[in-house]
Amino acid sequence: DGGITQSPKYLFRKEGQNVTLSCEQNLNHDAMYWYRQDPGQGLRLIYYSQIVNDFQKGDIAEGYSVSREKKESFPLTVTSAQKNPTAFYLCASSAGLDIAKNIQYFGAGTRLSVL
Amino acid sequence: EDKVVQSPLSLVVHEGDTVTLNCSYEVTNFRSLLWYKQEKKAPTFLFMLTSSGIEKKSGRLSSILDKKELFSILNITATQTGDSAIYLCAVPNNNDMRFGAGTRLTVKP
Numbered sequence: 362d363g364g365i366t367q368s369p370k371y372l373f374r375k376e377g378q379n380v381t382l383s384c385e386q387n388l389n390h391d392a393m394y395w396y397r398q399d400p401g402q403g404l405r406l407i408y409y410s411q412i413v414n415d416f417q418k419g420d421i422a423e424g425y426s427v428s429r430e431k432k433e434s435f436p437l438t439v440t441s442a443q444k445n446p447t448a449f450y451l452c453a454s455s456a457g458l459d460i461a462k463n464i465q466y467f468g469a470g471t472r473l474s475v476l
Numbered sequence: 477e478d479k480v481v482q483s484p485l486s487l488v489v490h491e492g493d494t495v496t497l498n499c500s501y502e503v504t505n506f507r508s509l510l511w512y513k514q515e516k517k518a519p520t521f522l523f524m525l526t527s528s529g530i531e532k533k534s535g536r537l538s539s540i541l542d543k544k545e546l547f548s549i550l551n552i553t554a555t556q557t558g559d560s561a562i563y564l565c566a567v568p569n570n571n572d573m574r575f576g577a578g579t580r581l582t583v584k585p
Contacts, residue, residue: 403566406573460568460571460573470518
């Protein structure tokens with residue numbers, strides 16, 4: 362089945378620990394995105410990538426890092442510098458690069474909690 | 477500052493009711509507005525609107541955009557329990573996507 366797969370569904374982070382959230386897509390989409398969703402707030406863009414080996418910061422990139430070594434994969438690392446990491450993280454992809462014209466398709470999300 | 481504001485934040489109705497969800501925006505370089513439905517985890521696409529006054533329709537759902545007054549509405553007629561979800565409005569701005577906080581709709585049997 363074509364789609365976006367995020368793993369794990371639930372993740373716990375200890376103090377000072379880096380954790381990596383996986384996002385894989387088999388839609389052959391060029392662009393991929395990471396969002397953070399907090400209760401009562403809209404989704405906020407963390408990072409996006411329009412091409413392999415290139416990515417750009419979104420509104421709230423501090424404390425996060427990404428890589429795009431393969432077209433189908435866009436992992437997000439939540440570093441120890443992110444002091445409030447508890448949130449629901451959503452990965453999305455779109456076929457084209459123009460964000461205003463191309464629909465984003467979302468994965469099922471990863472819920473990260475701090476121990 | 478660019479912003480997208482949805483109202484109401486929460487709505488409880490009974491099956492068969494008609495609901496109207498609102499999304500107002502202030503975004504430079506407006507080009508489109510999108511509606512998504514988030515039932516449990518993954519938001520799913522509903523509509524993309526680019527032109528004022530042209531209604532988009534899919535079954536019991538419809539949406540329209542007013543670029544002069546800077547808002548969009550999402551209508552759901554004859555609501556069903558399966559319509560219970562968070563409805564998200566989003567407006568792209570340059571390479572960013574500005575989302576509203578969402579409207580949580582609960583449809584009771």
